[in-house]
Amino acid sequence: MIYREAGDFKTGYRDDGQTFPIRLDRWGYYAALAVAFGIIPFVINDYWANAVFVPFLIYAIAALGLNILTGYAGQVSLGTGGFMAVGAYAVYKLMTAFPEISVVIHILLAGGITAVVGMLFGLPSLRIKGFYLAVATLAAQFFLVWLFNKVPWFYNYSASGQINAPERTVLGWAVTGPATSAAGKYLVCLIFALLLAWVARNLTRGTLGRKWMAIRDMDIAAEIIGVNPLTAKLSAFAVSSFFIGVAGALLFAVYLGAAEVGEAFGINKSFLVLFMIIIGGLGSIFGSFAGAAFMVLLPVLLKNVLVGSFGWPTDLAAHFELMIVGALIVFFLIVEPHGLARLWALAKEKLRLWPFPH
Amino acid sequence: MKTKLTALVAAGMMAAAPAMADLVVPNLSYRTGPYGANGTQYADGFNDYFTLLNERDGGIGGEIVQVPECETAYNTEKGVECYESTKGSGALVYNPLSTGITYQLIPKVSVDKIPLYTPGYGRTSAKNGKVFEWVFNAPANYWDGASGAINYLLAENGGDLNGKKIALVYHNSAYGKEPIRTLQDLAAKHGFSLTEIPVDAPGQEQKSQWLQIRRDKPDYVLIWGWGVMNQAAIQEAANIRFPMENFIGIWWSGSEVDVTPVGAGANGYKALTFHGVGTEYPIYGDLKQYVIDPGKASQGGEHVGSVLYSRGMYAALVISEAIRKAQELAGTSAITATQLRDGFEQLDITPARLEELGLPDFGPEIKMTCDNHGGSGMSRMQQWDAAAGKWNLITEFSEPDQEVLAPLITEDSEAYAKEAGITPRDC
Numbered sequence: 011m012i013y014r015e016a017g018d019f020k021t022g023y024r025d026d027g028q029t030f031p032i033r034l035d036r037w038g039y040y041a042a043l044a045v046a047f048g049i050i051p052f053v054i055n056d057y058w059a060n061a062v063f064v065p066f067l068i069y070a071i072a073a074l075g076l077n078i079l080t081g082y083a084g085q086v087s088l089g090t091g092g093f094m095a096v097g098a099y100a101v102y103k104l105m106t107a108f109p110e111i112s113v114v115i116h117i118l119l120a121g122g123i124t125a126v127v128g129m130l131f132g133l134p135s136l137r138i139k140g141f142y143l144a145v146a147t148l149a150a151q152f153f154l155v156w157l158f159n160k161v162p163w164f165y166n167y168s169a170s171g172q173i174n175a176p177e178r179t180v181l182g183w184a185v186t187g188p189a190t191s192a193a194g195k196y197l198v199c200l201i202f203a204l205l206l207a208w209v210a211r212n213l214t215r216g217t218l219g220r221k222w223m224a225i226r227d228m229d230i231a232a233e234i235i236g237v238n239p240l241t242a243k244l245s246a247f248a249v250s251s252f253f254i255g256v257a258g259a260l261l262f263a264v265y266l267g268a269a270e271v272g273e274a275f276g277i278n279k280s281f282l283v284l285f286m287i288i289i290g291g292l293g294s295i296f297g298s299f300a301g302a303a304f305m306v307l308l309p310v311l312l313k314n315v316l317v318g319s320f321g322w323p324t325d326l327a328a329h330f331e332l333m334i335v336g337a338l339i340v341f342f343l344i345v346e347p348h349g350l351a352r353l354w355a356l357a358k359e360k361l362r363l364w365p366f367p368h
Numbered sequence: 369m370k371t372k373l374t375a376l377v378a379a380g381m382m383a384a385a386p387a388m389a390d391l392v393v394p395n396l397s398y399r400t401g402p403y404g405a406n407g408t409q410y411a412d413g414f415n416d417y418f419t420l421l422n423e424r425d426g427g428i429g430g431e432i433v434q435v436p437e438c439e440t441a442y443n444t445e446k447g448v449e450c451y452e453s454t455k456g457s458g459a460l461v462y463n464p465l466s467t468g469i470t471y472q473l474i475p476k477v478s479v480d481k482i483p484l485y486t487p488g489y490g491r492t493s494a495k496n497g498k499v500f501e502w503v504f505n506a507p508a509n510y511w512d513g514a515s516g517a518i519n520y521l522l523a524e525n526g527g528d529l530n531g532k533k534i535a536l537v538y539h540n541s542a543y544g545k546e547p548i549r550t551l552q553d554l555a556a557k558h559g560f561s562l563t564e565i566p567v568d569a570p571g572q573e574q575k576s577q578w579l580q581i582r583r584d585k586p587d588y589v590l591i592w593g594w595g596v597m598n599q600a601a602i603q604e605a606a607n608i609r610f611p612m613e614n615f616i617g618i619w620w621s622g623s624e625v626d627v628t629p630v631g632a633g634a635n636g637y638k639a640l641t642f643h644g645v646g647t648e649y650p651i652y653g654d655l656k657q658y659v660i661d662p663g664k665a666s667q668g669g670e671h672v673g674s675v676l677y678s679r680g681m682y683a684a685l686v687i688s689e690a691i692r693k694a695q696e697l698a699g700t701s702a703i704t705a706t707q708l709r710d711g712f713e714q715l716d717i718t719p720a721r722l723e724e725l726g727l728p729d730f731g732p733e734i735k736m737t738c739d740n741h742g743g744s745g746m747s748r749m750q751q752w753d754a755a756a757g758k759w760n761l762i763t764e765f766s767e768p769d770q771e772v773l774a775p776l777i778t779e780d781s782e783a784y785a786k787e788a789g790i791t792p793r794d795c
Contacts, residue, residue: 057456061449106787159540159566169549169780170491170542172471176787187788188475266444268471270542272569273444310449313439323667324439325399325408332400 013361029211046200051193059192060265066306067199068260073286073298074210075253080284081293082214083246084226085135089128089147091279092154093251095271096124097258099164102173105186105263106166113178113186113263117202121256127154128251135243139229151280158271172270175263186263195264202260206253211295213249222246223293254283289342291351300350308335391433391703393418393687394454396464399667401441402570403595405625406676408667410465411437413680415666416659420651421688423658428691429701442595444468451476460691460708461485463683467543470503475788477502482705483712485690487683488513488619488642492546493780495742497713498792500781504712506686506734506743508642508768510592511776513618514547515768516640516747517590518554520616530559535586537577537593537601540566544592547618549780551590553772571597578604591617598626606633612752613638619747622759623675627752635754638762642747643682644730645759647673651726675759682731690715713738732765739795745773 018033020026030036054063072090079085100120105113131150135143158164165173177187184190185198213219221242224232233239262269269275282305290301309331316327346353360367397411398404418433427433436457438450447469451462461483464470470490477484484503486494492511494503508516522529536551538544548564555562563584565577571593578601581589589610591601598621605615613636617626622639652673660669671677694703694711703711717734732746746765753760785792 055456057452060452065445168783169493169546170467170471171545172468172542174471174475174787177789188479266448266472267475269444270468270471272541273468276569314453317437317439323399324397324437325404325667328400328439328441 013358013364015362027215043204046204047197051197054192054196056192059196061310062307063196064199064265066302067196067203068257068265069283069286069306070299070302071203071206071260072254072257072283073290073302074206074295075250075257076283077287077290077292077294077298078210078214078222078253079246079250081287081291081297082219082226083222083243083250085132085243085246086140086144087147087250088144088277088280088284089131089150089154090254090283091275091277092151093124093128093254094258094261094279095154095158095275096127096251097121097255098262098269098275099158099173099271100124100255101259101263102175103164103166105176105178109176109178112180114180114198116178117256117259117263120259121252124255124258125248125252128247128254129244132244132247132251135247136240148277148280151277155271155275158275170270172268173262174268175266178263186267188267190264198264199260202256206256207295207299210253210298214295218242218245218249226293285339287349289339289349291349294349294351296354297349297351300354304350305335308338391428391431391460391691392454392458393433393435393461393463393684394450394457394459395435395437396440396447396450396454396462396466396469397437398440398442398465400439401443402572403442406595406620406623407442407465409623409625409671409674409676410680410683412666412669412671413677413682414463414684415680416655416669416672416677417681417684417688419659419664419666420655423662423664424654428688429695431695431701433688433691440464440466440469442466442468444472448472448476455480455482458705460703460705461687463487463687465489467491467546468541471542474500474503478790481709483690483709485683485687485712487686488679489543491784493777493784495740495745495777496781496792497737497739497741498781498795499785499790500741501793502709504736504741506715506736506741507732508619508745508747509742510543510546510618511550511773512742512745512768513640513747514550514590515554515745515773516749516766517616517618518551518558519766519769520749520763521588522558528558532560532588533563533584533586534560535563535565535581535584535589537565537567537574537581537589537591539571539593539597540568543594543620547590547592550773550776553776554769557772567593567597567601569597570595572600574600574604578608578610581605581610582608588614588616591615591621593617593621593626598623599629602627602630602634602637605637606630612636616640616749619679622750622752624757624759625674625676627754628757632754634752637752638749639752639759640747641675641750641759641761642731643678644727644761645673645675645678645750649727649730654726678730685725685727686715686717686734689717689721712736712741737795738793745770 013034030039076090079087097120100123101116104116134146165171175186183194185194221237224237225242286301286305289304291297312331316322395414398407415435418435422432440447440450463485467489470486486505490505492509494500494505551562593601617639619640627634659665690711693715694708695701697710698707715736722730734743745768748765749763750759751762
């Protein structure tokens with residue numbers, strides 16, 4: 011009744027091709043932006059920033075990156091944790107080597123370095139597919155973690171092998187280091203997440219994205235119609251790794267402040283991000299955000315409800331939390347294999363017809 | 369429906385913190401994951417000591433101590449979440465029992481001005497109170513432990529380790545890497561050779577590492593392990609028939625859960641410790657009367673008297689003594705975190721005081737000052753008797769080699785100060 015296309019006239023190709031063709035969606039998007047920039051920064055505290063918003067935004071960036079590679083280009087990757095580690099160690103080396111340069115540039119450069127590393131590990135994708143490629147990227151995961159543990163140069167020869175983010179500012183505001191305000195952390199992650207989501211959206215509906223999807227759907231057919239698999243696959247690895255590298259850099263520099271490669275960027279991280287895109291929806295920008303929200307917020311929520319409200323012992327709550335999250339993952343995969351994004355799309359379809367469905 | 373759900377979500381997220389007032393000492397524990405077996409016992413000891421104080425004495429200085437627990441699963445991200453969710457409730461001190469989480473929290477507590485107490489773990493150079501104003505790691509740290517183990521071996525070999533081969537099997541993380549620098553310096557000083565053998569977390573699989581040990585035949589093996597890694601290492605050592613009396617663990621590799629799965633094969637295994645073990649101390653009478661018998665023991669009290677339970681209790685004891693000192697200095701019983709920092713810095717737990725508390729000769733004397741946040745660093749050796757199923761203390765408390773350690777601590781803490789832009793305090 012309210013949610014409909016009727017009366018929303020498109021008078022040009024530009025209007026027709028816009029991301030949110032329905033007016034109500036557009037308004038919702040602008041309203042979300044207004045809340046994200048206009049309200050949350052003023053009311054956010056350390057707990058909300060560190061337990062909810064900052065990890066959500068950072069994992070959303072990582073999920074976007076993996077979604078480009080796996081969801082759009084069809085190349086399964088289990089190397090996400092390793093690539094995030096590349097981003098984290100790159101930003102650490104850059105921050106400590108060139109302290110006078112803005113940390114924003116360092117984070118982008120860290121993304122660039124990760125893109126190069128990602129392309130290198132993407133080379134096997136030209137010859138192998140599917141599960142075999144997953145194993146090759148798994149090798150990348152283990153190799154990179156081993157490398158950052160083994161070579162002391164990466165952690166500036168510190169006794170414990172830990173890396174610590176020194177304080178850096180953007181426009182006079184601390185964004186890394188312990189003195190960072192909750193709003194500062196949140197805003198820097200929000201701006202990166204928004205810009206990268208915008209880039210991802212526009213890449214995936216342009217030539218490059220169509221090439222990726224052609225390769226994903228049938229690589230031989232794609233090759234016959236003139237898609238070069240070399241450039242398509244490697245560009246998917248490069249763009250995806252750039253996103254994941256930025257996420258790793260933010261995770262280390264802005265969120266954690268100190269990291270240790272085996273613990274922060276282990277194989278668990280690869281699986282976590284993979285679950286995010288599977289639950290959120292493969293090949294969907296919204297799905298990346300929805301999946302990240304699901305995997306980051308649900309454990310925190312369950313913990314607070316079970317321990318905070320019900321007063322359960324913490325170990326019982328932790329075990330239940332694992333069981334509930336696990337059961338929900340299985341439930342989603344059975345009921346809606348295309349993820350939360352598909353559920354959302356279905357809900358919108360139904361809403362358009364409401365209250366008179368066929 | 370949607371608003372209801374949102375309201376529930378919001379309510380759930382807000383309901384994290386306990387009520388303000390009282391003395392709040394959060395217990396960032398882990399009872400799940402690969403380190404859960406160890407973390408549970410420590411957390412129980414920590415909880416029970418404060419329960420005892422609340423039940424028997426009505427808290428500390430008349431103030432009830434609240435110990436809200438938060439599960440970290442030894443995971444740094446969850447640790448940060450726990451820290452953020454509890455710090456708003458007036459938390460006085462943190463004891464996360466994880467070197468990784470400690471590294472994460474050191475910069476944060478310095479800004480939030482909350483003491484961090486990391487007995488026997490964490491960042492070793494935090495001993496230098498001039499740089500690490502808010503971090504305390506008495507009575508002993510990893511480097512003290514490394515030196516303590518080497519001193520023990522020196523004594524065993526008549527003061528000469530020249531030409532001996534020592535292997536270090538370590539958890540490949542910040543925790544396991546901590547002693548390497550000290551051991552390298554000690555190797556140069558005493559002329560033994562050091563082989564470093566990393567084990568990736570969680571460490572269930574150590575076949576290749578022990579194959580290397582079997583091939584290299586080191587005279588002694590030191591282990592810096594935690595959780596399931598300890599059991600696996602002791603089992604593998606038993607499998608290759610490595611003489612157990614030449615196998616020495618740091619205090620985190622010397623609890624009942626580490627040796628009992630190996631059975632008789634673990635007999636003679638040695639580990640460092642900085643406190644006593646067992647229930648033969650007068651305090652356990654009170655504990656039984658006020659905590660265990662009324663059914664108030666944490667998780668049913670099944671681990672009372674174990675090594676890690678005793679260590680958790682000891683950490684709680686030091687914190688409660690620091691609170692007492694801070695109350696005395698501040699002249700008020702409702703102290704703040706800043707006042708507790710002063711309490712820690714002037715803490716002096718003498719052997720006589722330990723006896724008063726019902727734990728005679730339980731730990732070394734702890735005396736902290738503004739520049740020494742690490743105490744004396746004394747430790748002793750215990751040995752596992754598999755037949756009796758108990759740890760026996762085999763040496764007295766002894767001092768580590770400060771000649772080697774002091775310069776290392778100065779160097780590392782100054783490097784941190786430079787990196788973090790801290791100007792060391794004058795003490």
